[in-house]
Amino acid sequence: MKAMLRPPERATVVVIRVDFRVRGSRSLKEKRSVIQSFLRRVRDQLSIAACESGFHDDKVLASLTLATVGVRRDSCRAALHQAVEMLEDRHGAEVFAVDEEVL
Numbered sequence: 001m002k003a004m005l006r007p008p009e010r011a012t013v014v015v016i017r018v019d020f021r022v023r024g025s026r027s028l029k030e031k032r033s034v035i036q037s038f039l040r041r042v043r044d045q046l047s048i049a050a051c052e053s054g055f056h057d058d059k060v061l062a063s064l065t066l067a068t069v070g071v072r073r074d075s076c077r078a079a080l081h082q083a084v085e086m087l088e089d090r091h092g093a094e095v096f097a098v099d100e101e102v103l
Helices: 028-046 073-091
Strands: 012-022 049-054 061-070 093-102
Touching: 012 028, 012 049, 012 073, 028 049, 028 061, 028 073, 061 073, 073 093
Parallel strands: none
Antiparallel strands: 012 061, 012 093, 049 061
């Protein structure tokens, strides 16, 4: 008896760019400390790929690009939005722009 194979499910990639202010930052060193702490936490806890992607020379403004891949679009989006909430709640960021792209 032949096993019936299901067609493969297509993976979804969701990418967001988050622009924010680091409250209380007075130097690039302070800003990068907040960013590095967030990046470690989001990679470890949520298995999200992340990198600093803008405002490199500004001591208050920052931009991060976050991405995840999965079969269900909703779960990918939820993980990324949880990361944005973590950025605001635990790291004191003031998010002013979030751009999302689903591939």
